[in-house]
Amino acid sequence: DQQVKQNSPSLSVQEGRISILNCDYTNSMFDYFLWYKKYPAEGPTFLISISSIKDKNEDGRFTVFLNKSAKHLSLHIVPSQPGDSAVYFCAAYRSARQLTFGSGTQLTVLP
């Protein structure tokens, strides 16, 4: 039972444009949602999170939007840079329990 889904395994974007990564979830009990960035053979790096009581959180070039009614969140990267090329995982967390990860989306930013 995949509670967190990333339906797009890959995404290519031109440098300077916006990257939009999507994530859907099924468990309405999740408290927080997080985005992680991962390079090959490295551990994930935390990017940004959002509480379930908010609908938007912004940190520099990264903005996460949460639509609770649709059980959908997205990560916007503006402007995209070649160094942003990595696998992005969305994850969800429910009070004091472990993170549940999506399957990841490979973002490629083309120069």
Place this chain on the structure above:
Amino acid sequence: GAVVSQHPSWVICKSGTSVKIECRSLDFQATTMFWYRQFPKQSLMLMATSNEGSKATYEQGVEKDKFLINHASLTLSTLTVTSAHPEDSSFYICSARPGQTFNGEQYFGPGTRLTVT
């Protein structure tokens, strides 16, 4: 920021031997540590959750006698793969959650590549 280290970063061992992987939180105390396994082009699969001073909680399908986890202090957890077999070859990643966290944030180690020959 919070830093988590893993040692070794890669290891090759012979089938039947045991391998220990260390996970350390360098600048914070981690009451909870997690061990993940990642297969190529797949997501991170949680293996077990360990709380300092207590037994680890294993996910369904993970053999606790094969993957021994010890969380002896607030900054160190170890994963021992016992009697390793080639199918245990994988990328193992640990993460640590600070004692006080308000958003469920976990900090990940750089991972350990295990190859069993």
